[in-house]
Amino acid sequence: MPQSTLTILEDLVTAAKKAGADAADAVAVDARSRGISWREGKLEDVEGSEGEDIGLRILIGKKQAMVSTSDRRQENLNALVERTMAMAKAVPEDEYCGLAPEDKLHKGPFAELELYDDTDVSADTLREMAAEAEDAARSVSGVTNSDGAGASAASWAISLVTSHGFSGHYRGSSFSTSVSAVAGTGTGMERDYEFTSARHFSDLMTPADVGYAAGNKAVKRLNPRKIDSGTTTVVFDPREAKSLLGHLTGAISGTSVARGTSFLKDMLGEQVFGENISIIDDPLKVRGLSSKLFDGEGVRVGQTALIDSGNLTTWTLNSAAARQLGMEVTGHASRGTSSAPGISTSNLYMMPGTCSPDELIADIKDGVYVTELIGMGVNGVTGDYSRGAAGFRIENGEITNSVSEITIASNLKDMFRSLVPASDLEFKYGTNAPTIRIDNMMVAGA
Numbered sequence: 001m002p003q004s005t006l007t008i009l010e011d012l013v014t015a016a017k018k019a020g021a022d023a024a025d026a027v028a029v030d031a032r033s034r035g036i037s038w039r040e041g042k043l044e045d046v047e048g049s050e051g052e053d054i055g056l057r058i059l060i061g062k063k064q065a066m067v068s069t070s071d072r073r074q075e076n077l078n079a080l081v082e083r084t085m086a087m088a089k090a091v092p093e094d095e096y097c098g099l100a101p102e103d104k105l106h107k108g109p110f111a112e113l114e115l116y117d118d119t120d121v122s123a124d125t126l127r128e129m130a131a132e133a134e135d136a137a138r139s140v141s142g143v144t145n146s147d148g149a150g151a152s153a154a155s156w157a158i159s160l161v162t163s164h165g166f167s168g169h170y171r172g173s174s175f176s177t178s179v180s181a182v183a184g185t186g187t188g189m190e191r192d193y194e195f196t197s198a199r200h201f202s203d204l205m206t207p208a209d210v211g212y213a214a215g216n217k218a219v220k221r222l223n224p225r226k227i228d229s230g231t232t233t234v235v236f237d238p239r240e241a242k243s244l245l246g247h248l249t250g251a252i253s254g255t256s257v258a259r260g261t262s263f264l265k266d267m268l269g270e271q272v273f274g275e276n277i278s279i280i281d282d283p284l285k286v287r288g289l290s291s292k293l294f295d296g297e298g299v300r301v302g303q304t305a306l307i308d309s310g311n312l313t314t315w316t317l318n319s320a321a322a323r324q325l326g327m328e329v330t331g332h333a334s335r336g337t338s339s340a341p342g343i344s345t346s347n348l349y350m351m352p353g354t355c356s357p358d359e360l361i362a363d364i365k366d367g368v369y370v371t372e373l374i375g376m377g378v379n380g381v382t383g384d385y386s387r388g389a390a391g392f393r394i395e396n397g398e399i400t401n402s403v404s405e406i407t408i409a410s411n412l413k414d415m416f417r418s419l420v421p422a423s424d425l426e427f428k429y430g431t432n433a434p435t436i437r438i439d440n441m442m443v444a445g446a
Helices: 002-018 074-090 123-138 207-220 238-252 254-259 319-325 357-361 412-418
Strands: 023-039 042-060 063-069 143-162 167-183 190-198 230-236 279-281 304-308 348-350 366-374 384-395 398-411 436-444
Touching: 002 023, 002 042, 002 074, 002 143, 002 167, 023 123, 042 074, 063 074, 123 143, 123 167, 123 207, 143 207, 167 207, 190 207, 230 238, 230 357, 238 254, 238 304, 238 348, 238 366, 238 412, 254 319, 366 398, 384 412, 398 412, 412 436
Parallel strands: 230 366
Antiparallel strands: 023 042, 023 143, 042 063, 143 167, 167 190, 230 436, 279 304, 279 348, 366 384, 384 398, 398 436
């Protein structure tokens, strides 16, 4: 129950202060999940997990320590305070540690974001969903096998209490269905996948639609051809376009900036994208897959334009990074039970452009439409970008045959400045982008 969990955390923080802590906070993460794996018409695995983790952070001067436990018996909680106090006294000083500024805390009321759906999805229902998704995928002409299907249901609750006045709790749920289809035979096999994920069970795609989408994607990838190396236009499918936003968030994280390991470290307030580009972080999106009522330090959160008309407006900062950079917190602290607050975004998306995907590629005589990225060849310090890719060739404004075993390369600074988004933004993931076009990328093929 939320109130009992908050009472436990409040008692922990009070006990820490009585034991000599200058400040303290305590966080609890209660999670439940159930999942089904289905493969080739048979049940492959049933998984279930339950966790009730509590983490205590104690600060003594410029020293801090974190200890977590899953045992909520009173004697263990007493020992948790003792262990954390002992560790806090023994660790080196960290001049930037501390709780978030009190005037930045969310004192309520909290928004109603519809993050929790109490629908009880049984293991039998999950099995039926996974089976239906795989059957639909295998029914597509050209599909020869399946790499398996899955369905899951999970719920969780987050509670946070600090010694300087914050107390908050919220809960959420998630449901998903996925399937991976195989088309072709022998060395000519190709794979692709589809999945759906939502806060509310009723918002999921039907399992059959998931299966049909996966099967059709796999079949379209059959008989890939080689392409010549050179400079060309690359168009990113939305599924892969969102990865570009991930590279941005890594570069504007206050931790990376403070360490000097970001290729954008000197670009705050500068033009980083084209003037028509805005990128929004919205933690208060109703039913958003990454929504939250407060950040990992209890700070009030709100919609932020990280990129506004092409300009980089802010770093993402927790309290430690804010102190190090001499700035204010931005509500981007993330939190687990066993470590100090980190930094993360929430529902991140690039605003759509004005032209459709078809219009975006209409004037491309020879290009590549990327539907899969492989590897992690991105240098966060320099912005150099080089990744394996697969997808389709674009010829005279039309998507034609599939291509594979290619490498695309450029520098993220150049890519950000020149990218053009289409109008097809959908909120399918925690991070979302429309189809994106980038000219003058290097492509290494045959």
